[in-house]
Amino acid sequence: xxxxxxxxxxxSGRLEPKxxxxxxxxxxxxxxxxxxxxxxTVLLRxxxxxxxxxSGKNLFPSNIAGLPTWYTIRANKxxxxxxxxxxxxxxxxxxxxxxxxxxxxxxxxAVLYDxxxxxxxxxxxxxxxxxxxxxxxxxxxxxxxxxxxxxxxIYVGVVAKLLEIDMGEVEKAIRKQFAKKAxxxxxxxxxxxxxxxxxxxxxxxRDPYFIQRMDKTQGKIIIDxxxxxALGCMFAGVTFVSWYPITPSSSLxxxxxxxxxxxxxxxxxxxxxxxxQAEDELAAIGMVVGAGWAGARAMTATAGPxxxxxxxxxxxxxxxxxxxVIWDIQRVGPSTGLPTRTSQGDILSTAFLSHGDTKHIxxxxxxxxxxxxxxxxxxxxxxxxxxxxxxxxxxxxGMNNWMADPFHYPEKPIKRGKVLAxxxxxxxxxxxxxxxxxxxxxxxxxxxxxxxxxxxxxxxGSGHNEKSQYSERPDDFEHNxxxxxxxxxxxxxxxxxxxxxxxxxxxxxxxxxxxxxxIIESRDQLRKEYGIETDYLRLRAFPFTREVHEFVKQHDxxxxxxxxxxxxxxxxxxxxxxxxxxxxxxxxxxxxxxPLDARSVTDELMTMEGK
Amino acid sequence: MSTTPTSTPKLNRVGLSVVDYRGGKTTLCAGCGxxxxxxxxxxxxxxxxxAPERVAKLSGIGCSSKSPAYFMGRSHSFNAVHGRMPSVATxxxxxxxxxxxxxxxxxxxSASIGMGQFVHLMRRNLPMIYIxxxxxxxxxxxxxxxxxxxxxxxxxxxxxxxxxxxDTCAMAIxxxxxxxxxxxxxxxxxxHSMLKAAIAHQGTVMLDVVSPCVTFNDHEGSTxxxxxxxxxxxxxxxxxxxxxxxxxxxxxxxxxxxxxxMHDGSRLRLRKLEEDYDPTDRIKSITRLHEAHDAGEVLxxxxxxxxxxxxxxxxxNLTEQPLATLPESVVRPGREVLEQAMEELR
Numbered sequence: 001x002x003x004x005x006x007x008x009x010x011x012s013g014r015l016e017p018k019x020x021x022x023x024x025x026x027x028x029x030x031x032x033x034x035x036x037x038x039x040x041t042v043l044l045r046x047x048x049x050x051x052x053x054x055s056g057k058n059l060f061p062s063n064i065a066g067l068p069t070w071y072t073i074r075a076n077k078x079x080x081x082x083x084x085x086x087x088x089x090x091x092x093x094x095x096x097x098x099x100x101x102x103x104x105x106x107x108x109x110a111v112l113y114d115x116x117x118x119x120x121x122x123x124x125x126x127x128x129x130x131x132x133x134x135x136x137x138x139x140x141x142x143x144x145x146x147x148x149x150x151x152x153x154i155y156v157g158v159v160a161k162l163l164e165i166d167m168g169e170v171e172k173a174i175r176k177q178f179a180k181k182a183x184x185x186x187x188x189x190x191x192x193x194x195x196x197x198x199x200x201x202x203x204x205x206r207d208p209y210f211i212q213r214m215d216k217t218q219g220k221i222i223i224d225x226x227x228x229x230a231l232g233c234m235f236a237g238v239t240f241v242s243w244y245p246i247t248p249s250s251s252l253x254x255x256x257x258x259x260x261x262x263x264x265x266x267x268x269x270x271x272x273x274x275x276x277q278a279e280d281e282l283a284a285i286g287m288v289v290g291a292g293w294a295g296a297r298a299m300t301a302t303a304g305p306x307x308x309x310x311x312x313x314x315x316x317x318x319x320x321x322x323x324x325v326i327w328d329i330q331r332v333g334p335s336t337g338l339p340t341r342t343s344q345g346d347i348l349s350t351a352f353l354s355h356g357d358t359k360h361i362x363x364x365x366x367x368x369x370x371x372x373x374x375x376x377x378x379x380x381x382x383x384x385x386x387x388x389x390x391x392x393x394x395x396x397x398g399m400n401n402w403m404a405d406p407f408h409y410p411e412k413p414i415k416r417g418k419v420l421a422x423x424x425x426x427x428x429x430x431x432x433x434x435x436x437x438x439x440x441x442x443x444x445x446x447x448x449x450x451x452x453x454x455x456x457x458x459x460x461g462s463g464h465n466e467k468s469q470y471s472e473r474p475d476d477f478e479h480n481x482x483x484x485x486x487x488x489x490x491x492x493x494x495x496x497x498x499x500x501x502x503x504x505x506x507x508x509x510x511x512x513x514x515x516x517x518x519i520i521e522s523r524d525q526l527r528k529e530y531g532i533e534t535d536y537l538r539l540r541a542f543p544f545t546r547e548v549h550e551f552v553k554q555h556d557x558x559x560x561x562x563x564x565x566x567x568x569x570x571x572x573x574x575x576x577x578x579x580x581x582x583x584x585x586x587x588x589x590x591x592x593x594x595p596l597d598a599r600s601v602t603d604e605l606m607t608m609e610g611k
Numbered sequence: 612m613s614t615t616p617t618s619t620p621k622l623n624r625v626g627l628s629v630v631d632y633r634g635g636k637t638t639l640c641a642g643c644g645x646x647x648x649x650x651x652x653x654x655x656x657x658x659x660x661x662a663p664e665r666v667a668k669l670s671g672i673g674c675s676s677k678s679p680a681y682f683m684g685r686s687h688s689f690n691a692v693h694g695r696m697p698s699v700a701t702x703x704x705x706x707x708x709x710x711x712x713x714x715x716x717x718x719x720x721s722a723s724i725g726m727g728q729f730v731h732l733m734r735r736n737l738p739m740i741y742i743x744x745x746x747x748x749x750x751x752x753x754x755x756x757x758x759x760x761x762x763x764x765x766x767x768x769x770x771x772x773x774x775x776x777x778d779t780c781a782m783a784i785x786x787x788x789x790x791x792x793x794x795x796x797x798x799x800x801x802x803h804s805m806l807k808a809a810i811a812h813q814g815t816v817m818l819d820v821v822s823p824c825v826t827f828n829d830h831e832g833s834t835x836x837x838x839x840x841x842x843x844x845x846x847x848x849x850x851x852x853x854x855x856x857x858x859x860x861x862x863x864x865x866x867x868x869x870x871x872x873m874h875d876g877s878r879l880r881l882r883k884l885e886e887d888y889d890p891t892d893r894i895k896s897i898t899r900l901h902e903a904h905d906a907g908e909v910l911x912x913x914x915x916x917x918x919x920x921x922x923x924x925x926x927x928n929l930t931e932q933p934l935a936t937l938p939e940s941v942v943r944p945g946r947e948v949l950e951q952a953m954e955e956l957r
Contacts, residue, residue, distance in 0.1 A: 221956035231952055237942035239934040240706055242698075259952070263944045270930035272941050274705040279731040283698040286691070286728070290702025293689060294667070294710070295935025297942070298702060312692050320689075406953040409946045414939045447935055448667040448687035449707045453631075455664060458680060460690040470680065 020208045022052045022077035025084040026159065028091040029101050033065025035149035036093070038177055038188070039156050040071040044401060045173035046156075046165050047075050048222055051214040055081035055517075056401040057595055062247070062340045068097045075211060078524075081403065082517035083595040089163075089209055091155050092117060093133075102126065110207035112158060127207045129199075131158055136198055140190045153188045157195025162203065163211045167196060221368075221404050225397035226301075228368035229327060230255035231407065232375025233299060234264065237414050238325075240298040241275040242287035244306060247339055248395040249329040252301040281306035285313040288324040292317070293459060295419070295447040297379050301327035304346045305334060307353065307390075314388055315354025318484070319461050321434070321443070323382035323417065325375075327391045329398040332593050341593030342395035344513055344563040350390050351542055351572055356462065357481060361389045361491055362542040365397065366516040368404035370540075376410055377496055383417035384494065385442060385487050394563070396514045396595040418444045422452045430454040433468040434480060441486030488543055495541035498548060502535045507609070508555030510548075512539040512569060514595060515561050521598035522605070530606060539569065544576050552581045559605055561588045563596055624660035624856055632657045634682040644796030644822030645675050645744045649682040651799065652713070655806035656683065659854060667703055667710045671696040671725060674751050675717035675744035675822070686713075694725025697732035700739055701923075707933035708924050711810070712739035718759040719749045722777045726758075729779070733786035733815055737923040740809045740816045741788075743779055744796075746824035747835035754827030759819075765832030779819050781900045784893055784915045789814035791896075792913040795840050796822040801911065804850040804879075808913070811854070811873040814922045821909065840909060847888050847912030848881035871916050881913055890916050 026043070030036040037058070044056045052075050061067035074084050086106050092098040092113040099122065102111055107125035120128035133151045141150040160170050170192055178185035229252050233241075243253040257275055264272045274291075278284040284300040291298035302310070307328050317324060330346045332338035352359055361381055363374045374391055382389040420431055425446070431454070434443045443466075446455040457468040464480065465471040511519045516538050526532040537551045552558050552573070560570040567587035574582050588604050590596055620628035632653040637646050656666065663685035670676035672693035679688045691699045696714050704712045721729045721743050732741065747760040756764075759779065760772045783791045790812045794802040802820060809816040821840055823829045829836040834843075848869075853859055855876035863870060863880060869890060871879040881890060889895060896915045903910035930937070 219957075221953055223956050231949075235943055235949065237937075237939060239937060239942060240702065242702070263948045264942070266930050266941065268930070269928075271928050272930050272934070272937055274927050274929060274934060276701070276705070278698070279727055282695060283701075283728055283731065286695045286698025287702035287705075289691075290669075290689070290699035290704075291706040291934075292702070293699070294703040294706035295933070296702070296706035298706070313695065316692050407949060409949050410943070414943065446687075447707070448703065449665060449710050449933065449935075451662070451664050453664070453685050456685050456687045458688045458690070461692075 018208050019210055020088075021210045021212050022075055022214060024075055024088040024209045025086065026073045026075070026089040026091065027087045027101070028071045028073075028093065028155070029097050030069055030071070030093045030152065031065075031096075032060055032063055032067055032069040034093075034152060036069070036071065036152045039152040040073065041401070042153070042170065042173045042177055043156050043159060044073050045176065045222065046160065046169045047073065047211055048217050048403065049169040049172060050166060050211060051217050052077065052211055053079045053081065053216050053403060055403065057083055057396065058400060059594065060340050062336065068094050077214060077216070079216065080517070080521045080598070082521050083597045085597040085599045089207065091159065092119060093152065093155065110209065112155060112162070129158070129162070129203050131155070131195070131198060136194045137191065140194050141187060146187070150187060150191045153191035154195035157192035157197075158199045158203070160192065161196045161199035162205060162207065163209055165211050166213075217403060219406060221406055222401050223368045223404055224251070224399055224401055225365070225368050225371045225393055226252040226329065226399060227255040228371035228404065228407070229375050229391070229393065229398070230259055232372035234259050235410055236297065236376040236379040238297045238299055238379065239273050240288070240291035240296040241273070242278045242284040242298075242300050243276075244278050244281045244284045244302065246281075246303045246306050248331050248399045249301040249303050249306070249327060251399060252327055252329065281309040282313065285310040285324070285326065288326070289313055289317050289322050292322045292324040292382070293448070297383070298323075299325035299327065301329065303329050303331045307346055307350055311354045314360065315356060315358050316461055317388045318354060318358045318360065319356075320459050321386040321445070321484070322388075323386050324388045325378040325382050325391065326388055327393060330392060330394040338593045340395070342514070342563065342595055343591075343593065344392075344394060344515070345568070347392065347562075347564065347568040348566075348571060350392065359488060361385065361387065361495060362392050363389060363496060364392045364512045364540055366513050366538065367397070368402045369407065371397065372407045374496065380415060381491070381494060384415065385491055386417060386445060387487065392513065394514055418442055420444050420446050420450075422450055422455070425450070425452040425454050432466045433457040434464065434483070435466040436483050436486065440490045441483050442490070492543045492545055495543065495545065497545050498540055498551075499538040500536070500547055500551060502551070502554065503533055505533045505535045506556040507532065508535045508537065508551055508558040509561060510537050510539060510551070510558055510569070510573070511561040515563060518596040518598045518601050519561060522601040525598055525602040526605065529602070530611065532609070542572060544573070548573070549577060549581075552577055552584055556584065557586060558584050559586050559588050559608070561596070561601055563590050565589060565591045623657055625662050627657070627663070629653065629657045631685060632663060632683050634684040635680050637678070637681040639674055639678065639681070640826050642825040643674070644746065644824070645678045646681070647796040648742065648744055648802070648820055648822055649678050651802045651806055653682050655803055655810060659807055659810045660856070661711060661810060665709065665711050667712050668715065669696050669700045669703065669712060670715045671717070671720035673717040673720045673749065674824075675715055676720055678744070679715050694720050694723070695728055696720070697725065697728035697741075701732065701735070701737055704737055704739060705924070705927070705929070706935045708929055709933055714739055714741045716741065716743050718743055718745045718747060718757040722758040722779055730782065730786055733783045733788045733817060735923040736787050736789055736814045736920055738813050738815070740818070743817075743819045744822040745779075745819050745835070746822050746828055747833070748824050748828040750824050750827055761834040764834040767827060767830055778900055778904060780817065780914055781897050783815075783817035784897050787815070787920070788817040789917040789920050790816040790913070791915040793819045793821070793909075793911045795844055795911055796820055797837060797840060798844070798911065801846060801850055804852045805913065807852040807854065808873065808877070808879040811875050811877040812918070813874040814917070814920060843907065843909045845903065845908040845910050847885050847910060847914070848883055850913060851880045851882075853878040853880065871918065874918055879913070879916065890914060893917070
């Protein structure tokens with residue numbers, strides 16, 4: 001749709017505006033620390049409340065105040081929520097980036113700018129609106145120090161007028177945003193009104209963009225992936241959380257803290273959980289391992305650098321067979337630079353995290369709904385398989401606002417895996433911790449504190465026999481390693497299956513996580529613009545299930561789309577597929593740190609198809 | 612054939628004999644101080660009547676960290692990774708607050724690779740006993756200096772240590788541990804009493820126990836040898852411990868003896884060998900440790916005790932039942948909670 005939906009089109013020899021309804025990308029360029037987040041959320045919610053599908057993506061710097069930040073709101077009647085490459089409507093509030101922001105626009109885009117920036121002379125093929133924010137803000141906000149924040153609410157009013165967003169919905173969104181602060185709500189409302197009134201009297205509509213009521217968001221919620229994960233963990237019965245602050249994962253445990261304080265304090269006023277801010281990620285995972293060993297549903301959340309630090313313990317947990325859940329909210333690589341940008345760059349390193357032979361179960365959510373459900377899956381699998389389970393989210397999913405269907409209450413009871421209690425030991429007389437009794441590779445464990453003389457076992461790393469006694473015997477080691485591998489093979493039938501949409505196409509696409517949203521749009525582009533049908537498999541877990549092998553078998557060419565440089569998932573697939581199938585895999589990899597957009601996928605796939 | 616006369620073994624208050632507190636056969640060197648410490652742990656646990664099933668033994672990596680395999684075989688045990696036992700202990704204790712966590716570490720495991728976790732464990736006052744079996748060298752990697760080796764001490768190879776030692780006791784007191792002392796693996800009576808007090812204490816207990824390495828650090832020029840300790844050990848007190856279940860009323864002179872009532876009502880009695888020393892004065896105890904160090908003395912005894920500071924479990928306001936075994940009805944909120952959360956997001 002995007003390329004045909006141009007803002008202006010030639011009709012009877014002159015340019016005439018065409019109405020573009022519920023299909024636009026609005027970008028707000030501000031300076032971070034200026035309070036624009038509230039304004040942008042209000043704008044997003046207002047459109048959402050009008051029944052129009054929306055997504056909001058915050059492109060922010062690793063900084064607290066003073067550096068450029070961009071917030072993009074996409075409204076799309078067809079429900080596309082991926083980042084849109086083309087920007088249709090810019091709100092330019094940042095003098096530092098204004099020129100570049102304007103120069104990069106496609107002809108016909110609209111620019112709403114702060115009057116002193118004086119942007120209208122830059123180009124003649126754009127539609128400019130100028131607003132004297134400072135003059136407008138002074139009368140509505142007598143307190144000078146608040147003006148910087150309130151100023152941003154003015155553009156909400158201007159945009160509302162220009163796009164015809166219902167002011168009743170804007171007010172509702174503001175009341176929600178400032179739910180506990182009536183005074184702040186009123187102040188912001190009057191700023192919005194001032195912007196609206198100014199636009200009504202001074203800015204005749206010249207751009208083609210409109211928001212019109214629809215009914216496509218009825219009953220839906222807006223939530224970021226980290227909060228959805230937090231809710232999922234709470235309903236999964238998490239009892240222990242350790243964490244070390246790192247972007248973009250911090251809001252996950254912080255959200256857990258908020259929810260647990262409200263909903264997991266017992267009638268006696270006591271906490272049914274422990275949440276510890278650890279001294280580093282080494283300790284965060286160590287605490288998870290200790291708590292998991294002692295029987296708690298234990299988890300931590302981190303990002304790539306934390307995952308690296310957790311490597312040693314991850315290996316111990318793998319060998320000692322201790323359950324735990326680790327959320328990796330992936331972001332761009334080490335140290336300074338792009339830590340606040342999204343990525344899928346931890347796939348390979350996490351799949352094999354640690355030294356020696358290790359491989360871990362990965363779950364890969366693509367949506368807020370899946371952050372909620374996979375939180376529960378992760379704990380179930382971790383305890384069933386007595387191993388760590390990594391949930392591979394990313395910054396785009398974790399920190400941005402997403403529309404979602406309301407979450408379903410978990411219907412399955414919590415299962416704690418193979419744990420022997422005192423009564424079991426009374427009956428059995430004893431047990432061997434690492435013996436494969438059931439043929440699935442999974443042994444039985446006891447928890448410390450179990451009141452039975454035969455309950456204890458000695459937990460250690462690589463060198464132990466079935467009874468968990470110290471052993472350096474080659475056969476003990478080999479048998480143990482084979483058994484642990486058997487667990488992994490068993491896990492193939494228990495991890496979330498991929499989502500497959502197959503027709504009769506020879507072309508297959510494999511993607512995962514947040515790339516999904518660009519893929520569904522790209523497949524429509526390929527169909528509508530090029531007449532190319534594609535089949536699609538969305539991976540949801542590692543180890544790969546049978547469906548993945550089948551899918552590759554059924555297609556001549558399989559494009560593996562991912563957000564990293566080295567085609568990491570493709571590499572994992574190569575290790576798993578039969579050799580004859582490997583040559584069918586082709587990589588479409590993106591590494592710009594921005595959420596993946598459909599157009600880039602479409603263009604690259606067409607190039608690789610030789611068209 | 613003669614038969615040995617059967618004698619009924621002496622049972623403690625939970626009906627167990629000392630045999631029930633033994634572990635596997637030690638694989639440490641004959642004469643290693645660590646074996647003596649294991650023996651003291653067995654005796655103290657037995658005499659205090661601690662059910663072995665309640666104890667979680669935790670260790671890092673090193674000779675000392677191997678030793679939990681050699682005592683209390685009826686207790687769960689976790690041999691973690693190098694220097695990271697404190698975090699495992701923290702997770703385990705919070706998952707099950709009814710456990711008695713006994714951590715065994717070494718000077719390398721705690722004062723070098725594990726320093727980050729050591730200091731943060733101390734500042735949380737997590738209820739656990741943390742023992743450093745301190746011999747000044749890395750035994751398992753064949754005798755390199757550790758960070759507790761004294762300035763000027765000499766390796767067997769003739770290498771002289773030219774960096775000052777870390778005093779783990781002074782650190783522990785500074786950071787917030789609430790029962791801190793130093794002992795010597797060769798001082799049976801002192802270590803025994805200190806361990807019993809440690810079992811009764813509810814907070815972080817940090818005991819640095821000098822424990823000579825007979826293979827790599829027991830020679831002339833070592834400051835962690837048996838001989839050096841016999842010559843330089845300066846006990847601060849004569850320590851005795853009266854458990855709560857032994858109702859013995861013994862008169863003592865408040866002028867010469869400090870009596871500390873432990874959390875469970877047991878009494879720790881410290882007969883002063885140094886008149887002015889007050890083990891409840893945090894600042895002065897740290898000063899005294901530094902003075903002793905400058906004077907070349909190896910001060911031993913209970914340096915600091917504080918039964919008032921709330922433990923980490925109190926701070927976290929944890930429910931009485933272990934988190935590990937809370938039922939689904941407690942850990943999964945009801946449907947109405949999810950409904951409410953969803954409504955707030957609409």
